[in-house]
Amino acid sequence: MPHYQAWEEFTRAAEKLYLADPMKVRVVLKYRHCDGNLCIKVTDDVACLLYRTDQAQDVKKIEKFHSQLMRLMVAKESRSAAMETD
Amino acid sequence: MVLLESEQFLTELTRLFQKCRTSGSVFITLKKYDGRTKPVPRKGHVESFEPADNKCLLRATDGKKKISTVVSDSSEVSFGRSTCRDIKKSNI
Numbered sequence: 192m193p194h195y196q197a198w199e200e201f202t203r204a205a206e207k208l209y210l211a212d213p214m215k216v217r218v219v220l221k222y223r224h225c226d227g228n229l230c231i232k233v234t235d236d237v238a239c240l241l242y243r244t245d246q247a248q249d250v251k252k253i254e255k256f257h258s259q260l261m262r263l264m265v266a267k268e269s270r271s272a273a274m275e276t277d
Numbered sequence: 278m279v280l281l282e283s284e285q286f287l288t289e290l291t292r293l294f295q296k297c298r299t300s301g302s303v304f305i306t307l308k309k310y311d312g313r314t315k316p317v318p319r320k321g322h323v324e325s326f327e328p329a330d331n332k333c334l335l336r337a338t339d340g341k342k343k344i345s346t347v348v349s350d351s352s353e354v355s356f357g358r359s360t361c362r363d364i365k366k367s368n369i
Contacts, residue, residue, distance in 0.1 A: 213309050214309055214311065216308070216309070217306055217307065217308040218306065218307040218308070219304060219305070219306050219307075220304070220305040220306075220307075221302050221303070221304050221305075222294075222297075222302060222303045222305075223297075223301070223302045223303075224294070224297055224298045224299075225297075225298070225299055225300050225301070257307065258356075260307065261307060261333060261348065261356065264307070264308075264309040264310075264332075264333040265331050265332065265333055265348060265349060265350045266331065266350070267330055267331050267350070
């Protein structure tokens with residue numbers, strides 16, 4: 192269960208995992224206010240990618256990425272949504 | 278598991294965040310959804326089913342209470358903002 196330290200690496204690996212099989216992948220966000228940390232996990236029940244942070248600046252990045260993934264899931268087959276690069 | 282409309286889901290989600298300020302975690306799960314309402318039969322013929330492509334399932338829980346909603350393309354944009362806006366408001 193690899194914990195990523197670099198955000199870029201995490202997003203690249205996560206996109207790859209999602210595009211390999213969109214129906215299998217799920218994204219989990221865990222937020223603890225009392226400890227002040229946010230964790231994002233992307234998994235297809237075989238591989239699991241984790242990124243944890245307690246930095247406020249990372250919240251925005253995680254939010255953007257989360258929306259990006261949602262956009263991909265919701266896009267119709269006919270129009271292939273190109274992934275934006277941060 | 279309570280299935281809600283988008284707005285109601287957001288209200289309940291905010292409530293979950295407020296409840297967990299002093300202790301506990303909020304889990305939010307996002308998954309692509311093809312619109313099936315019946316489980317896949319173990320054997321026998323698979324019922325003819327048209328998989329929808331443009332939906333996703335959003336679930337949230339605090340360990341006790343569970344809520345969920347289905348997002349399709351129209352409401353998707355507002356969601357991205359709202360789900361994490363609560364986190365930003367709570368200020369890590």
